[in-house]
Amino acid sequence: MLVLRPLDKLPGLNTATLLLVGTDDALLQQRADSRLKMDCASELRVHLARSLPLPSNVNRPLVDLLVFVINLHSKYSLQSVEKSLYHVDASFFLGKACFLAAGAGRESHCSVHRNTIMRLAHTYRSPVLFCDLEVEGFRATMAQRLVRMLQICAGHMPSVSA
Amino acid sequence: MDETIAEFIRRTILKIPMSEMMTVLEAWNFLSESQLQTLNLRQRKDSLAQSVVLLCEEKCASLSDAALLDIVCEDLDLFDIEQFKSSFKKILQRALRNVTVSFRDAEENAVWIRIAWGTQYTKPNQYKPTYVVYYSHTPYAFTSSSRLKSNIPLLGQALTVASKHHQIVKMDLRSRYLDSLKAIVFKQYNQNFEIHNPTAPLQERSVGLDINTDSRIIHENAVEKDKVQRITQETFGDYPQPRLEFAQYKFWKAAMLTTTPQTPTQSLQFHNRFLETKFKSDLNGGILADREEPLRCLIKFSSPHLLEALKSLAPAGIADAPLSPLLTCIPSRGMNYFKIRDK
Numbered sequence: 001m002l003v004l005r006p007l008d009k010l011p012g013l014n015t016a017t018l019l020l021v022g023t024d025d026a027l028l029q030q031r032a033d034s035r036l037k038m039d040c041a042s043e044l045r046v047h048l049a050r051s052l053p054l055p056s057n058v059n060r061p062l063v064d065l066l067v068f069v070i071n072l073h074s075k076y077s078l079q080s081v082e083k084s085l086y087h088v089d090a091s092f093f094l095g096k097a098c099f100l101a102a103g104a105g106r107e108s109h110c111s112v113h114r115n116t117i118m119r120l121a122h123t124y125r126s127p128v129l130f131c132d133l134e135v136e137g138f139r140a141t142m143a144q145r146l147v148r149m150l151q152i153c154a155g156h157m158p159s160v161s162a
Numbered sequence: 163m164d165e166t167i168a169e170f171i172r173r174t175i176l177k178i179p180m181s182e183m184m185t186v187l188e189a190w191n192f193l194s195e196s197q198l199q200t201l202n203l204r205q206r207k208d209s210l211a212q213s214v215v216l217l218c219e220e221k222c223a224s225l226s227d228a229a230l231l232d233i234v235c236e237d238l239d240l241f242d243i244e245q246f247k248s249s250f251k252k253i254l255q256r257a258l259r260n261v262t263v264s265f266r267d268a269e270e271n272a273v274w275i276r277i278a279w280g281t282q283y284t285k286p287n288q289y290k291p292t293y294v295v296y297y298s299h300t301p302y303a304f305t306s307s308s309r310l311k312s313n314i315p316l317l318g319q320a321l322t323v324a325s326k327h328h329q330i331v332k333m334d335l336r337s338r339y340l341d342s343l344k345a346i347v348f349k350q351y352n353q354n355f356e357i358h359n360p361t362a363p364l365q366e367r368s369v370g371l372d373i374n375t376d377s378r379i380i381h382e383n384a385v386e387k388d389k390v391q392r393i394t395q396e397t398f399g400d401y402p403q404p405r406l407e408f409a410q411y412k413f414w415k416a417a418m419l420t421t422t423p424q425t426p427t428q429s430l431q432f433h434n435r436f437l438e439t440k441f442k443s444d445l446n447g448g449i450l451a452d453r454e455e456p457l458r459c460l461i462k463f464s465s466p467h468l469l470e471a472l473k474s475l476a477p478a479g480i481a482d483a484p485l486s487p488l489l490t491c492i493p494s495r496g497m498n499y500f501k502i503r504d505k
Contacts, residue, residue: 019382023479032379049382050479060382074480 016154017045017061018146021052022069023080027102030133031069034143042156044147052084064154066092067146070117072103072110078117085124095161096153098127100142105132163219170228171218175211178235183210189234192227193217243273243298250275250324257316262286271298279313292317295340301327302347304340334499342404346493351404390476393483397490403469409498411488413459469493 018035020028032046045061054060066088071077081099088097101117103110114130121128131142151157178186180203187198197217201210218227251263260280268274275294280286292308294317303321308314318330337343345351381387465471469492476483484490492498 025387025477025479029379036378043378045378045380047380047382050386051383054382055385076480076482 016042016064016150016156017047018065018067018150019047019049019063020067020069021049021081021084022071022100023050023077024069024071024074024102025050027069027071027133030139031067031100031143031146034139035147037140038143038147042151042154044150051080052087064096065146065150066097067100068097069100069102070112072101072112072114072117073106075111078112082120093124093126097124098129098149099124100146101128101130102133104130105134163222164225167223167225167228168215168219171223171231172211172215174228174232174235175214176207180207186231186234187214189237190231192223192231193221197221243267246296246298246324247273250320253320253323254316258282258313260284260286262288262291268295272296273298277313277317279308279310294321296321296325298325300348301325304343307336334497336408336498337404337406339405342406345404346496351493352399352401387477390483394473394476397484398469398473403467403473404493406468406492406498407464407466409463409468409489409492409500411461411500411502413461414456414501414503463489468498 020031022028028048032048035046036044038044047060047063068081068084069077070081099117099121101114104114117128129142129145132138133142152160155161175183183203184198187193187201193214197220200217201213203210205213247265254261254263254277258280259282262276262278262280264276266274266276273296275296276291277294278286278288278291287310290309292310292313293306294303295305296303303325305317308317318332322328322330333347335343335346342351472485472489475481475485488500488502
């Protein structure tokens, strides 16, 4: 069982690494693609994982920002994220982790209530972002926000820290 | 000609019904026209058989000729489509004076039947017909759903008798697509149609990465993804799934009430292997209190293409692989309407 720790590796020069954790493959892929389309001074890398713990045999860079993606249409997605949370070191939650809830736009399809996510985020003292990933405009805005957060977490923004 | 061959031919002739005698002998194509004309079909069968044997001796019938006669008998014995149609029509007309029955022969030994139902006193309603497709070389018939439910037993009876079977059983399989029903019932769904390129080498597929993915995106759980793909492929195969729109599961469970003195609520746990379902009711019980009848629960899955949707659940990350066997057994068991008693 490998617990994810924020500072167990040396940061790469001018690189920022984002780890997206969630069960919905299509969702993760979309997020990753939109993220990388953003122009950014630092070099961006995105890792996608279904759940934690991550396989231990891979040489992996330091994770700067950890985003848990929950699909509000799927209880399975929430359960998987809750289980993954056990494998994260507590210091991640000092600003290096956040929750992303997708699919809030289609109320009738939601089987997870928004309040559940908000309570979860509150318990872990991390921000939660709601996004409807089906609209291109929203996706782009969300990507921009996350890239900004990533840069701060990686220490690439002068005089701002996570 | 051998004694044994003569005896064999004689016995084969005795098995043929008189009404089909000429048809069989002509189809056999061994005795000449003139010889056939000498036969007297009004005599008793033993004497007819003797005459045929004498004619065969004239022509020195061999064992292979006798064997051919046997095959011809078998072939005609199986099915006579005109007889089926007339028998079917007669049965319906005898029961209901007013009924319109029409037939159309289609490919693959399929007979399409259209029935417009009336009663003893009313004319047949041409706007609410029932359609039946009967595959004569199989024991299967497909019927469209009829709003006039009272005629279904009669239809079943007519089909059974006309096709010379003993009984008819209704399968719990329904769909709007006849081809899909055929594929499931005749077990033809697991054939790979060469639509997509089946020669993609296995190595490419096991990597699990798209070629046009940005190299800055790294998939961490590639091994798990492959496992899910493999399990899905083992369960559903590579072929396109037959098209169904629904799967319905009816559950019965004897009520088991658990009450704890401290908590004011009575809760009934109806837990089956399929879906975790809990029913809770308030202090005064509601429908759960003092229940003697078993609880009934109906779960219905609907989709424009149900089996393809189920196949994509695990790869999309919406469910765990492997899926419940109640879902994956649909094509192999030929059912999509289930009644399950949970013990």
